Amino acid sequence: MIVGIGYDLCSVNRFADKNECRRFAARWFSLSEREYLAERSYAAQTAAGIFAAKEACLKVFGLPLFGVPMQDISIEHDSAGKPYLRCPALVGGNTVHISITHEGDVAGAMCVAEGTRYQV
Numbered sequence: 001m002i003v004g005i006g007y008d009l010c011s012v013n014r015f016a017d018k019n020e021c022r023r024f025a026a027r028w029f030s031l032s033e034r035e036y037l038a039e040r041s042y043a044a045q046t047a048a049g050i051f052a053a054k055e056a057c058l059k060v061f062g063l064p065l066f067g068v069p070m071q072d073i074s075i076e077h078d079s080a081g082k083p084y085l086r087c088p089a090l091v092g093g094n095t096v097h098i099s100i101t102h103e104g105d106v107a108g109a110m111c112v113a114e115g116t117r118y119q120v
């Protein structure tokens with residue numbers, strides 16, 4: 001059953017400056033996220049989508065921003081480009097689904113957790 005949902009938006013402009021985007025990513029993004037971003041020349045929409053997804057994942061599990069180190073919440077992509085969460089501390093025994101979108105200055109992400117117990 002669905003045990004939690006999280007939804008978050010992030011401004012793309014926040015990552016418009018590539019140097020600032022790199023600095024922000026170095027502080028808050030996982031190595032894998034930074035590699036994905038580097039492959040995309042630190043595209044602002046991609047960075048904003050990943051950050052929205054990280055925040056959406058925290059919401060699913062009822063945690064405040066930075067409730068788990070942000071570098072430990074890693075939004076990764078499979079060979080088809082579909083995002084998924086790698087964060088054993090958050091996921092536990094649940095199955096987590098993520099969807100990211102961006103359009104113009106807004107990026108959004110939805111995260112849904114399936115499991116056997118509601119999150120508190």
Ligand SMILES: CC(C)(COP(=O)(O)OP(=O)(O)OC[C@H]1O[C@@H](n2cnc3c(N)ncnc32)[C@H](O)[C@@H]1OP(=O)(O)O)[C@@H](O)C(=O)NCCC(=O)NCCS
Nearest residue numbers: 043045046047049077079080081082083099100101102103
């Ligand atoms: C998924 C898809 C429809 C999104 O198209 P879009 O409307 O232009 O883009 P959106 O802004 O809504 O979403 C973009 C995000 O969707 C996610 N995404 C990419 N591919 C995806 C997929 N296959 N499934 C789910 N999500 C995907 C990514 O996080 C992407 O963000 P990023 O490019 O910054 O990393 C498009 O990327 C697509 O058709 N991909 C091909 C899927 C596929 O079958 N690939 C096979 C390769 S083997």
